[in-house]
Amino acid sequence: MTMWIIIILCGAITFLIRFIPLSGLLPNELPTSINKSLKYIPIVILIPMIINSLSIVEGTEVYLFNNYKLYAALIAVIATIFFKNVFATIMIGMFSFIFMSNFL
Amino acid sequence: MxxxxxxxxxxxxxxxxxxxxxxxxxxxxxxxxxxxxxxxxxxxxxxxxxxxxxxxxxxxxxxxxxxxxxxxxxxxxxxxxxxxxxxxxxxxxxxxxxxxxxxxxxxxxxxxxxxxxxxxxxxxxxxxxxxxxxxxxxxxxxxxxxxxxxxxxxxKHLPEFIDLQFIIPLTFIAIVMPMISSISILMAALSSGFSALIFNNLDLNLWIILSALIGLIVGIATSRFDK
Known part of the structure; x- marks a missing residue:
């Protein structure tokens, strides 16, 4: 039940973000400060989530060497620059990770 | 028509x-x-x-x-x-x-x-x-x-040796990289990422909000360096 409530609230907030500008309730131009800060928001949420998924820090330990997730993520960064394609990045990153985990 | x-x-x-x-x-x-x-x-x-x-x-x-x-x-x-x-x-x-x-x-x-x-x-x-x-x-x-x-x-049918959870950061990398189009966005990215390492152990996953806030502040503060 709780899961459904969270899902519906997430849907509601997403819809409102898309609808409010089309509602006719806002002025034509947003204040510059709001316009400027909105462009940073997706980045500053997604980058910490990437970093957290790479298990670089676990408790008080730091894992930089033999951290295959970190290496594969760096390869995926390079793949994104070259291919600019979500699927290619996932495949190259995943293949690199499987290869390093099994053969190094 | x-x-x-x-x-x-x-x-x-x-x-x-x-x-x-x-x-x-x-x-x-x-x-x-x-x-x-x-x-x-x-x-x-x-x-x-x-x-x-x-x-x-x-x-x-x-x-x-x-x-x-x-x-x-x-x-x-x-x-x-x-x-x-x-x-x-x-x-x-x-x-x-x-x-x-x-x-x-x-x-x-x-x-x-x-x-x-x-x-x-x-x-x-x-x-x-x-x-x-x-x-x-x-x-x-x-x-x-x-x-x-x-x-x-x-x-349900994918082989078990594939760590599916790792697809999540890979997907985010593919989404985020093309968004980094100015110095201030790069600074926001680096500072939020570094903050995520520092605040990794906070309870209730508060590292997300704290890292995002720091990234946002750094991004806005460095926006004057953008062309």
Whole structure:
């Protein structure tokens, strides 16, 4: 039940973000400060989530060497620059990770 | 006739993008099942939220037992860019009925906006621009539902040696990298990433909010270095 409530609230907030500008309730131009800060928001949420998924820090330990997730993520960064394609990045990153985990 | 022409044009122009959307939908479907959602939740999330990156963020957070407030605010924050899309297309849609604006708001995603805004700016006096956005939006919606369902059905049959959780950061890398287009955005990215390392052990997954706030402050503070 709780899961459904969270899902519906997430849907509601997403819809409102898309609808409010089309509602006719806002002025034509947003204040510059709001316009400027909105462009940073997706980045500053997604980058910490990437970093957290790479298990670089676990408790008080730091894992930089033999951290295959970190290496594969760096390869995926390079793949994104070259291919600019979500699927290619996932495949190259995943293949690199499987290869390093099994053969190094 | 013009309405149908615009609607078809929207569909045709949106179709090539589906090559990228379809695998992404499959990835989401696989992750949703892997993350502990049941079939119905996984499938309906695609029409209730209808946003790729935010759905994957949802899965990531829900599977790590994050408090509801942080999940909802993170999903909202990821989709905040749609607010800017809405602001930029509103001048073309001002005369439409409320029903039309509700439908188009629901369909306003990255890929539909990217294609329709070109049409809007190139042909601003056309009275049927909304049919173009309807075409791009519906095309994306249908692809997203089918690809999601494919991923959900496929998820159970993937070999166990593949660490599916690792698909999440890889997906985010593919989404985030093209967004880094200025010095201040790069600084925001680096500072939020570094903060995530430092605050990694905070309770209730508070590292997300704290890292995001620090990244946001650094981004705004360094924006004067942008060209």
């Amino acid at each position: 013009e309405k149908l022409k615009m609607f078809k044009q929207g569909i045709l122009e949106e179709l090539p993008l589906q090559l990228g959307v379809f695998p992404f939908g499959i990835v989401y479907g696989v992750m949703a099942i892997e993350g502990g959602l049941n079939f119905l939740q996984s499938f309906l999330l695609s029409s209730i939220i209808f946003g790729g990156a935010s759905q994957i963020v949802f899965i990531q957070l829900i599977s790590s037992f994050t408090p509801a407030g942080i999940i909802i605010s993170s999903v909202g924050a990821i989709n905040s860019r749609h607010f800017l899309y809405g602001m930029s297309i509103m001048p073309y849609l001002r005369e439409l009925s409320l029903t039309w604006r509700v439908v188009l708001a629901y369909l306003l995603t990255d890929e539909a906006y990217a294609i329709s805004i070109k049409k809007f700016t190139n042909d601003p006096n056309n009275s049927f621009l909304h049919y173009h956005l309807l075409g791009t939006g519906i095309t994306l919606f249908i692809t997203w539902q089918i690809s999601t369902l494919t991923g959900i059905l496929l998820g």
